[in-house]
Amino acid sequence: AATKLASAEKLMYFCTDQLGLEQDFEQKQMPDGKLLVDGFLLCIDVSRGMNRNFDDQLKFVSNLYNQLAKTKKPIVVVLTKCDEGVERYIRDAHTFALSKKNLQVVETSARSNVNIDLAFSTLVQLLDKSRGKTKIIPYFEALKQQSQQIAAAKDKYEWLVSRIVKNHNETWLNVSRKMQSSPEYQDYVYLEGTQKAKKLFLQHVHRLKQEHIERRRKMYLAMLPQALEALIPDLDEIDHLSCVKAEKLLETKPDFLKWFVVLEETPWDATGHIDNMENERIPFDLMETQPAEQLYEAHLEKLRNERKRAEMRRAFKENLETSPFITPGKPWEEARSFIMNEDFYMWLEESVYMDIYSKHQKQIIEKAKEEFQELLLEYSELFYELELDAKPSKEKMGVIQDVLGEEQRFKALQKLQAERDALILKHIHFVYHPTKETCPSCPVCIDSKIEHLINSRFIRPSERNQKNLLSDSNIDRINLVILGKDGLARELANEIRALCTNDDKYVIEGKMYELSLRPIEGNVRLPVNSFQTPTFQPHGCLCLYNSKESLSYVVESIEKSRESTIGRRDNHLAHLPLTLILVNKRGDTSGETLHSLIQQGQQIASKLQCVFLDPASAGIGYGRNINEKQISQVLKGLLDSKRNLNLVSSTSSIKDLADVDLRIVMCLMCGDPFNADDILLPILQSQ
Numbered sequence: 001a002a003t004k005l006a007s008a009e010k011l012m013y014f015c016t017d018q019l020g021l022e023q024d025f026e027q028k029q030m031p032d033g034k035l036l037v038d039g040f041l042l043c044i045d046v047s048r049g050m051n052r053n054f055d056d057q058l059k060f061v062s063n064l065y066n067q068l069a070k071t072k073k074p075i076v077v078v079l080t081k082c083d084e085g086v087e088r089y090i091r092d093a094h095t096f097a098l099s100k101k102n103l104q105v106v107e108t109s110a111r112s113n114v115n116i117d118l119a120f121s122t123l124v125q126l127l128d129k130s131r132g133k134t135k136i137i138p139y140f141e142a143l144k145q146q147s148q149q150i151a152a153a154k155d156k157y158e159w160l161v162s163r164i165v166k167n168h169n170e171t172w173l174n175v176s177r178k179m180q181s182s183p184e185y186q187d188y189v190y191l192e193g194t195q196k197a198k199k200l201f202l203q204h205v206h207r208l209k210q211e212h213i214e215r216r217r218k219m220y221l222a223m224l225p226q227a228l229e230a231l232i233p234d235l236d237e238i239d240h241l242s243c244v245k246a247e248k249l250l251e252t253k254p255d256f257l258k259w260f261v262v263l264e265e266t267p268w269d270a271t272g273h274i275d276n277m278e279n280e281r282i283p284f285d286l287m288e289t290q291p292a293e294q295l296y297e298a299h300l301e302k303l304r305n306e307r308k309r310a311e312m313r314r315a316f317k318e319n320l321e322t323s324p325f326i327t328p329g330k331p332w333e334e335a336r337s338f339i340m341n342e343d344f345y346m347w348l349e350e351s352v353y354m355d356i357y358s359k360h361q362k363q364i365i366e367k368a369k370e371e372f373q374e375l376l377l378e379y380s381e382l383f384y385e386l387e388l389d390a391k392p393s394k395e396k397m398g399v400i401q402d403v404l405g406e407e408q409r410f411k412a413l414q415k416l417q418a419e420r421d422a423l424i425l426k427h428i429h430f431v432y433h434p435t436k437e438t439c440p441s442c443p444v445c446i447d448s449k450i451e452h453l454i455n456s457r458f459i460r461p462s463e464r465n466q467k468n469l470l471s472d473s474n475i476d477r478i479n480l481v482i483l484g485k486d487g488l489a490r491e492l493a494n495e496i497r498a499l500c501t502n503d504d505k506y507v508i509e510g511k512m513y514e515l516s517l518r519p520i521e522g523n524v525r526l527p528v529n530s531f532q533t534p535t536f537q538p539h540g541c542l543c544l545y546n547s548k549e550s551l552s553y554v555v556e557s558i559e560k561s562r563e564s565t566i567g568r569r570d571n572h573l574a575h576l577p578l579t580l581i582l583v584n585k586r587g588d589t590s591g592e593t594l595h596s597l598i599q600q601g602q603q604i605a606s607k608l609q610c611v612f613l614d615p616a617s618a619g620i621g622y623g624r625n626i627n628e629k630q631i632s633q634v635l636k637g638l639l640d641s642k643r644n645l646n647l648v649s650s651t652s653s654i655k656d657l658a659d660v661d662l663r664i665v666m667c668l669m670c671g672d673p674f675n676a677d678d679i680l681l682p683i684l685q686s687q
């Protein structure tokens with residue numbers, strides 16, 4: 001209670017934390033000489049202390065107050081530790097203050113930094129009456145204001161951290177230096193301290209790391225179905241295997257390391273592999289997680305469903321072949337009730353069965369026509385007495401139909417009467433004008449075959465050079481890439497294969513070509529999705545889309561593919577013929593959406609310098625990709641492009657040999673009965 005103190009090198013701000021550790025704290029000494037005390041803060045602890053009676057504390061404080069009161073100095077009662085305060089203790093302390101000349105009471109919490117400045121400013125106002133009277137705020141109201149202030153400062157500080165820290169590998173030392181001059185950082189550190197600021201930084205970095213890991217996990221899980229499809233596509237091999245046993249089987253596959261990487265340390269998300277952006281292979285220990293097991297089960301289910309759908313297709317075909325109700329020309333609406341059952345509807349859509357039925361109808365109609373043509377040949381005497389102009393009268397046509405009417409081969413075309421009558425007229429025309437053009441067996445007519453055989457075996461000397469330029473060992477083969485996302489490529493590939501013969505041959509303008517398809521639906525930078533391989537050199541590419549996302553995928557894939565060949569001598573993909581095709585979604589009849597997709601497709605086609613086919617020009621209906629006629633047109637265009645490239649390539653190679661002595665060439669070619677190339681090529685190569 002003394003008001004006059006003498007100081008000799010005493011430290012200011014002395015507290016119990018400094019005892020024995022004075023050198024670890026700021027050294028600030030009190031002024032030398034006499035020090036006058038102007039006022040007192042009388043502190044009362046209102047928390048529940050261990051082995052301490054509050055009433056005893058209040059008696060001690062009361063005696064202390066009596067000593068302070070004698071000094072005539074201002075006194076402010078300060079209630080401390082209000083964040084853990086007991087309501088009765090606080091009430092008793094206020095009662096004590098009222099009983100002592102109505103002392104002012106300030107409720108504080110040093111831990112929460114609530115009303116600390118207010119306690120001192122209240123005492124200063126009592127010392128200096130010229131100052132405005134300080135408003136004393138109760139603890140909980142002050143705490144609310146303090147919390148709001150801290151929350152606002154925290155929001156601003158977190159915004160600052162999120163703006164500066166974009167990478168989960170940032171360190172606190174570097175980031176705190178960058179933020180040192182920012183008011184958002186300074187205000188929060190002033191209110192909450194450096195440790196809490198660092199804690200919020202570490203939480204942000206942890207969140208960035210988890211988001212990065214989650215993005216990588218999603219990427220790996222998106223690739224996993226493709227990996228399973230490439231490595232274990234055979235259901236018989238894995239139908240009985242659990243996911244654990246399937247993992248061992250995967251390791252034995254030759255292409256295992258193209259899809260997976262085995263890490264020395266696991267789990268993958270706790271290693272440096274998460275920052276290895278160049279390696280997009282799937283960490284093999286990911287297979288031990290539940291999402292990967294679910295994808296494996298989904299792969300199994302997919303293979304089982306595909307097998308079941310294939311069985312349904314076979315069963316449906318067999319049902320068509322054995323059903324006596326299916327006759328040539330019978331519409332689907334009439335045949336459906338005889339051949340469809342509930343099992344068929346469970347596994348495939350009706351449009352699939354309609355497509356199979358359409359192909360079956362085409363086969364049985366062709367067979368019925370051939371048999372009917374044989375029938376006409378067997379009854380050749382019916383056509384002897386016709387006029388030379390081969391135009392039978394109605395009576396004669398009636399006689400012909402009456403004679404043939406009892407024949408089963410005649411009845412087989414009962415629902416195709418117009419075509420049957422056309423065959424009769426065509427036969428009559430052939431009888432009186434027998435040429436290879438009117439032959440019913442065209443184009444397999446013997447006359448046509450012999451003519452084609454002679455033309456292909458014997459070449460006129462004037463045509464020899466041109467024929468040599470156009471000849472190519474691969475001219476009868478078409479390699480076609482089909483690019484499309486979300487199953488579009490695979491679906492169209494299946495439709496095209498369905499139009500091919502059993503040995504993957506396709507007929508264009510009467511000539512047979514070997515057709516090799518390569519559907520691509522994933523990342524073209526992966527070897528499994530590459531446009532070209534050592535055994536596959538593409539001649540063209542069909543690009544399919546039915547949405548903005550699938551169109552973006554096509555553009556990105558083409559650009560990536562072209563980038564991969566920049567600088568190479570065999571820059572074949574840069575000039576690869578492209579055809580961009582819009583495929584309607586099933587059930588999507590939104591004209592506005594379709595119009596928008598057509599416009600976007602036209603713009604992209606112009607950018608890529610390729611052909612664009614919209615649904616109207618291609619004759620494509622809803623739920624279909626592309627019809628047979630359009631496929632033939634596209635393939636014919638690719639074939640022409642291939643021939644032109646071969647011609648340009650061959651012409652360029654001949655121009656390179658322009659310095660060859662023409663006297664030697666002319667000497668060899670004049671009157672030479674042999675193939676000039678056999679003699680010329682060694683000479684040209686030596687030159």
